[in-house]
Amino acid sequence: MSTGKKESSPPADTLSQSGQTVISPASLAPAQSQDAIDAMLAQATASRGAAVPADSGTQSLPPVGEQRCGLIAIVGKPNVGKSTLLNALVGQKVSITSRKAQTTRHRITGMRTRAATQFVFVDTPGFQTRHGNALNRSLNRTVVGAVNDVDLIVFVVEAGQFNLADAKVLALLPEKTPAILLANKFDLIHRRAEIAPWLRSMQERHNFSEFVPMSANNAKDVERLFGICEKYLPVQPWMYGADELTDRSDRFMAAEIIREKLFRLTGDELPYTSTVIIDQYEEEGNLRKIAATIVVERDGHKGMIIGEKGEKLKRIGTEARHELEALTGGKVFLEIWVKVRSGWADDEARVKTFGYE
Ligand SMILES: Nc1nc2c(ncn2[C@@H]2O[C@H](COP(=O)(O)OP(=O)(O)OP(=O)(O)O)[C@@H](O)[C@H]2O)c(=O)[nH]1
Numbered sequence: 001m002s003t004g005k006k007e008s009s010p011p012a013d014t015l016s017q018s019g020q021t022v023i024s025p026a027s028l029a030p031a032q033s034q035d036a037i038d039a040m041l042a043q044a045t046a047s048r049g050a051a052v053p054a055d056s057g058t059q060s061l062p063p064v065g066e067q068r069c070g071l072i073a074i075v076g077k078p079n080v081g082k083s084t085l086l087n088a089l090v091g092q093k094v095s096i097t098s099r100k101a102q103t104t105r106h107r108i109t110g111m112r113t114r115a116a117t118q119f120v121f122v123d124t125p126g127f128q129t130r131h132g133n134a135l136n137r138s139l140n141r142t143v144v145g146a147v148n149d150v151d152l153i154v155f156v157v158e159a160g161q162f163n164l165a166d167a168k169v170l171a172l173l174p175e176k177t178p179a180i181l182l183a184n185k186f187d188l189i190h191r192r193a194e195i196a197p198w199l200r201s202m203q204e205r206h207n208f209s210e211f212v213p214m215s216a217n218n219a220k221d222v223e224r225l226f227g228i229c230e231k232y233l234p235v236q237p238w239m240y241g242a243d244e245l246t247d248r249s250d251r252f253m254a255a256e257i258i259r260e261k262l263f264r265l266t267g268d269e270l271p272y273t274s275t276v277i278i279d280q281y282e283e284e285g286n287l288r289k290i291a292a293t294i295v296v297e298r299d300g301h302k303g304m305i306i307g308e309k310g311e312k313l314k315r316i317g318t319e320a321r322h323e324l325e326a327l328t329g330g331k332v333f334l335e336i337w338v339k340v341r342s343g344w345a346d347d348e349a350r351v352k353t354f355g356y357e
């Protein structure tokens with residue numbers, strides 16, 4: 001569905017710096033009929049608890065002339081559920097997630113091949129608007145780079161919300177590329193009627209091709225999203241093998257999984273100033289020997305990660321090891337060190353040596 005509008009930036013009076021949705025009366029013009037909005041909402045809620053159709057499979061390779069393939073960038077402010085969505089679409093965890101912002105720090109490609117179509121999804125860091133340090137500049141460069149040269153953009157917001165941080169990401173979207181508004185976390189909206197005026201206001205903000213209220217953790221909603229995205233992908237040969245799930249190496253995944261456990265097991269102050277580097281990654285038959293360093297900015301942070309009698313670090317290591325063993329299907333010997341490098345996140349050179357773009 002199309003609004004036929006050409007606005008690229010939202011009307012200023014509908015923005016709120018405080019993180020709350022403010023909908024001005026002017027933004028409620030009925031660009032879309034109530035029936036259409038009701039149908040849109042019904043599709044999202046009707047999918048609750050329904051059975052998921054089986055994957056169409058890739059047993060017989062379609063002729064090259066019939067293959068469809070395209071890039072789909074998943075963008076949005078921090079913590080709206082972009083990586084949760086990517087993992088659900090790929091059908092396996094390829095991008096780490098947590099309830100804290102700034103979980104994703106790299107462009108992560110996740111693929112899914114179904115029948116003749118290969119979907120190449122690109123997860124991106126949440127666009128940073130608060131601190132202008134070297135790390136955040138790197139994260140934002142990644143986002144800006146990812147929205148160009150894709151076939152489709154999935155712009156993720158939390159259903160019922162739109163603030164300045166969302167608007168800043170929306171302003172990055174090129175006019176020429178079709179964009180879907182994905183109103184995620186729809187399960188948290190308890191009164192469907194409340195969301196209709198919000199959806200109408202979103203129609204005024206950008207020339208979205210489609211509006212999809214859904215939940216990334218609802219399998220039927222995710223299934224529906226494939227059908228919505230497919231028509232925007234060109235007929236062209238696949239870029240990856242039918243069974244490939246990500247372009248990232250096991251070594252990269254090891255660093256990410258350790259960072260995820262760090263994010264999930266520590267307090268709010270830490271994640272922002274910490275990163276993980278892999279010092280050693282060796283494969284000996286079915287065994288992987290991995291040595292990693294968690295880098296923090298302050299001595300106090302080091303203490304927080306190690307915890308009393310080393311308990312916290314031990315737990316981070318154990319949880320990471322279990323997940324890495326499941327991922328690689330073998331044994332993992334994991335050693336984690338913690339180092340202080342004060343001011344690393346504001347040092348362009350160091351941010352680069354730690355693997356950020
Ligand atoms: N209730 C609900 N929670 C969700 C949904 N999707 C994601 N979440 C939760 O939202 C939080 C953030 O999810 P992520 O996938 O890490 O978000 P992100 O947008 O990738 O975050 P950054 O990488 O930091 O930008 C996690 O706690 C998820 O479990 C959803 O559909 N419903």
Ligand SMILES: [Mg+2]
Nearest residue numbers: 082083103104
């Ligand atoms: Mg993420």
